[in-house]
Amino acid sequence: MRDSTGFDRASDLLRRHTGDTGRPGEFTLLDREWELLDGVFSPTYTPVTGLFTTWLPFPDGGSFLEIGSGTGVTAVVAAQEGCASVTALDLSEEAVENTRRNAARHGAGDRVRVLRSDLFSALGPEERFDLIYWNSNFAEPPEGFVNETDLHHAFFDPGYDAHRRFLREAPARLNPGGRVLLGFSSIGNVELLRALAAESGQKLTLFRSQGREVDTMVIEFQMWELTAE
Ligand SMILES: C[S@@+](CC[C@H](N)C(=O)[O-])C[C@H]1O[C@@H](n2cnc3c(N)ncnc32)[C@H](O)[C@@H]1O
Known part of the structure; x- marks a missing residue:
């Protein structure tokens, strides 16, 4: 039987995003x-x-590509920590604007290029990167579920279609010696992710993980590395 824990948790998070009128327009993270x-x-x-x-x-001194940059925290830190070029892509127009604003706020506007894009679609055909990363929408919704708004895409990937495309397309976007890392968690469907990687001749290795108690449940946050089988 399908485990609905991830879907329930992501649905709760989505409700908090849309229902929280006291939501701050600013936040502090990583100092x-x-x-x-x-x-x-x-x-x-x-x-x-x-x-x-x-x-x-x-x-x-290398190049970093972030899929799904959201507020832009990771892209900005990448620029501040020495990446010579950072490309931040997101499906959501609001996220693109948010990443642009935070890059400018932190003086990194010249090193962070921000584009609206469905995964790699806005990139030129020859563009390659040293590190590709996505903190993905790892909650698997039930069959027939539709992402009604851009914000839904931050949480849910119906049929793991975006994951399938990411696993298939990311390796071809790497410079020699480059790496692909996927941010995921124990509330995602790891078995399906592995199967999709194998489908495109790739395998997943756990790069790092950590369990954390979040809202009365323990979630293991995982970063997977994608390499050739
Ligand atoms: C879990 S959020 C992570 C946001 C940000 N990177 C962070 O860590 O706070 C996932 C992000 O991926 C974006 N996303 C989902 N599907 C996408 C797609 N097909 N192409 C580009 N971005 C996508 C969402 O809009 C969202 O901003």
């Missing part, structure tokens, strides 16, 4: 102040953004 626009995934309800950002091996 920095950030702007938060309505309709954008908030790093304040879960430790995921902060954890993953501190785990990433940003390539010093």
